[in-house]
Amino acid sequence: MSTPMTWGTPQPERADAARNRQLLLASARELLAEVGADCLTMDRLAEHSGLGKGTVFRRFGTRAGIFQALLDDSERTLQQEVLSGPPPLGPGAPPVDRLVAYGQARIRFLAEHHAVARATFDGRQPAGKRRPLSEIHIRVLLRELDLPGADLDVLAGQLASALDGPLLLRLFAAPESDGPALGGPASGGPGPTTRYEAGWRDLVERICGPASPPAG
Structure with missing residues (x-):
């Protein structure tokens, strides 16, 4: 639990x-x-x-502060789903399933709010600002798993960074430039959101073990 x-x-x-x-x-x-x-x-x-x-x-x-406030306000809905929504994003699912669900939900959130997220970078802070609440949630779930020898604090930070990197925002901001290497219309393959959701699942399962099969 x-x-x-x-x-x-x-x-x-x-x-x-x-x-x-x-x-x-x-x-x-x-x-x-x-x-x-x-x-x-x-x-x-x-x-x-x-x-x-x-x-x-x-x-x-600052101007970037406007966009950070907008992003934080929009993120409250995702936070509520994590705290009290249905599993696997909310409580009641195995920790691996919750890790997969959280990362995929955050990727979709960034895709939906990519213009606002990109505008939070004003040149005076490192791109890909750390999201402490993401890191805390991921660390809590990692501690429920049996990962012998893992530095859970470092691992939680690395996984949280994978959900907020500027590369994600660049891809979501310019889907027309994906080209064959990244999927999307030019290659006939899935767009970056779908690929990053699948990549997140693969990353978590390689570290933590298999999650439940996707619904449907």
């Missing part, structure tokens, strides 16, 4: 700060739909939301 875990709760906010945060996130999503990620700026967000530039800068710090 999987060990219960918590992914943390948001820090308490004043009522006005919470309203401003929700207004800014909603305004940022509207701008994404209207003008795209490349044209979403701090100034434009302030104008669109009706809030002052100082409020926007205090909330996000």
